[in-house]
Each structure stands twice: as structure tokens, then as C-alpha cells.
Amino acid sequence: MEAEAAKTKFAAVKEKFGRDIRVFETSGVSSSPTQVSNDDERDDFYEFTAEDYYRMLATKKVDKYLKTKKIREAEAAAHRSRITKTTIRVRFPDNHTLEVVFHPSEKIQSLYDLLSRMVAQPEVPFYVYTTPPKKQIKDMSQDFYSAGLIPGAIVYFSYDMPNQVDNEAVNSGPFLQEEVMSLKGLDVMPEPVEPIHTTPEPVTTAPPPVPQEPKAAGKKPVKPKWLKM
Numbered sequence: 001m002e003a004e005a006a007k008t009k010f011a012a013v014k015e016k017f018g019r020d021i022r023v024f025e026t027s028g029v030s031s032s033p034t035q036v037s038n039d040d041e042r043d044d045f046y047e048f049t050a051e052d053y054y055r056m057l058a059t060k061k062v063d064k065y066l067k068t069k070k071i072r073e074a075e076a077a078a079h080r081s082r083i084t085k086t087t088i089r090v091r092f093p094d095n096h097t098l099e100v101v102f103h104p105s106e107k108i109q110s111l112y113d114l115l116s117r118m119v120a121q122p123e124v125p126f127y128v129y130t131t132p133p134k135k136q137i138k139d140m141s142q143d144f145y146s147a148g149l150i151p152g153a154i155v156y157f158s159y160d161m162p163n164q165v166d167n168e169a170v171n172s173g174p175f176l177q178e179e180v181m182s183l184k185g186l187d188v189m190p191e192p193v194e195p196i197h198t199t200p201e202p203v204t205t206a207p208p209p210v211p212q213e214p215k216a217a218g219k220k221p222v223k224p225k226w227l228k229m
Contacts, residue, residue, distance in 0.1 A: 006186040006187070009182055009183060009186060010183065010186070012179075013179065013180065013183060016179075017114065017117060017118065019100055019101065019114065020100075020101060021098065021099065021100055021180065021183060022098075022099040022183065022187070023096060023097070023098055023099070023176065023180060023181060023183040023184045023185075024096070024097055024099070024184060024185065025095055025096055025097070025184065025185075026091065026095050026096070026097050027095060083104050083145065083150050083151055084103070084104070085101050085102070085103060085104070085151070086101070086102050086103070086104050086144045086145075086149055086150045086151055086152055086153070087099060087100075087101050087151070087152035087153075088100050088101075088102060088111060088144070088149060088152065088153055088155060089152070089153070089154045089155070090111075090115065090128065090155055090156075090157050091154060091155070091156050091157065092157045092173070092175040092176070093157070093158070093171050093173065093175070094173040094174065094175060096175065096176065096181075096184070098115075098118070098176065098180070100114065102144055103144075104143065104144045104145040104150050105143050105144075105145065106143060106144060107140060107141060107142065107143055108137055108139060108140050108141075108142050108143070108144065108147060109140040109141070111128070111155075112128075112140060115128070115157070118176055118177055118180050119157075119175055119176060119177070120173075120174050120175055120176060120177055121159070121170060124159050124160075124161070124170050125159065125160040125161070126157060126158060126159045126160055127158060127160050128155040128156060128157055128158075129155065129156050129158065130153065130154075130155055130156070131156065137155065157175065158171070159171055
């Protein structure tokens with residue numbers, strides 16, 4: 001009965017939002033609901049070293065001189081065609097995660113449009129960002145492949161309030177609508193396949209071969225004395 005109820009909830013949410021959605025809780029993302037905000041993580045928290053820079057530069061030089069533009073474009077097109085979906089996980093300040101699957105060619109705008117229909121306070125402006133380093137995703141016309149969000153990525157949600165006090169108030173949650181939160185902890189398991197019982201065919205044992213007595217060696221015919229050639 002629980003499995004049937006879970007399927008019903010998933011089907012209802014998919015019919016409303018047009019996508020398969022999962023919701024689960026991730027412990028240890030933040031110690032309090034208001035910790036993750038647009039001012040919590042400073043951009044200089046993650047250091048990009050000189051060694052990292054020269055390693056990236058060397059890689060670009062090798063690609064530039066060893067491969068022609070056409071080869072690089074052909075390789076990029078072949079790589080893109082092999083990726084048919086990207087799994088995006090949106091983490092909220094209350095340690096809940098929303099998982100949605102998109103096609104790599106879809107625009108970032110589709111993620112924002114979906115979130116605006118699912119969040120508990122759609123009237124409050126919000127944004128999503130990646131980390132490290134903390135980078136707000138602003139180009140809505142870019143697709144997931146071009147944005148580097150393949151074959152999956154974790155992005156972070158934050159309300160965009162100019163006043164820090166107001167920002168802390170809205171970031172206290174809840175962030176998702178009750179209908180979406182009802183999917184928390186639910187997972188649709190594949191239906192077990194009943195084993196096919198077949199009756200084995202009776203094995204017939206062939207009778208042992210009957211040993212045959214060896215034939216007596218025939219004698220060489222003797223020509224009678226009276227027979228003259």
C-alpha cells in the first residue's frame with residue numbers, strides 16, 4: 001500500500017510540474033537554516049593558486065597546437081551527442097535537496113521557471129549559484145551543456161533580498177511547497193519481476209548398447225582338385 005501511495009504522489013507532482021522530482025534531506029550542509037545566504041561565503045574563501053593557473057594554461061596550449069579547430073569541434077559535438085540528460089540538485093538553506101532531470105540543451109531559464117512554481121514564497125526574488133568559488137548563475141539563455149552543468153551538478157538556492165534582516169527572515173524556511181515536500185523520503189522501486197517457472201522435460205535414458213559377438217573370421221575358400229581352369 002505504501003508503494004502505491006508513493007507512486008500516486010509522484011504521478012500527481014509529475015502531472016502538475018511536467019517532470020520527475022525527488023526530495024531528500026542532506027545532513028551537514030549547514031548548521032542552521034540561516035547560515036547559507038548571499039553573504040555567508042566570501043568569494044576569497046576558495047583560493048585559486050598559481051599552480052592551478054599554469055596547469056590550465058599548459059592544457060590549453062597543448063589542445064591549441066596539437067588539434068585543429070575542426071577536430072576540436074568534431075570531438076565536442078560527439079561528446080555532446082552522447083549526453084542525453086543532466087541531473088540537477090538544488091540545495092536549500094534548510095538542508096533539503098530538490099533533484100530534477102533536464103535535457104542538456106534546455107536553457108537555464110527552465111530551472112528558474114520550475115523553481116518559481118515550487119518554492120513556498122514565489123513572490124520573493126531568488127537566485128541559484130555554484131561553489132567553489134561562489135558564482136551566481138545569471139545567463140538564463142545559456143543551456144546546461146554550455147554552462148558546464150553536465151552530466152549533473154549541485155546548485156544552491158538563496159533568496160535575493162537587499163536588506164540583510166529581511167534576507168535572514170525569508171531564509172528561515174520552509175522553502176518548498178507542501179505538495180513538493182510530500183515527496184521527501186519517497187522512492188519508487190521497480191516492480192519485482194516474477195520468476196518464470198518452467199517444468200523441466202523428462203530426461204529419457206537410452207538403454208545401454210547390446211554388445212555384439214565378434215563374427216568368426218571366414219576361412220579362405222579352397223579350390224577343389226577336380227576343377228580345372
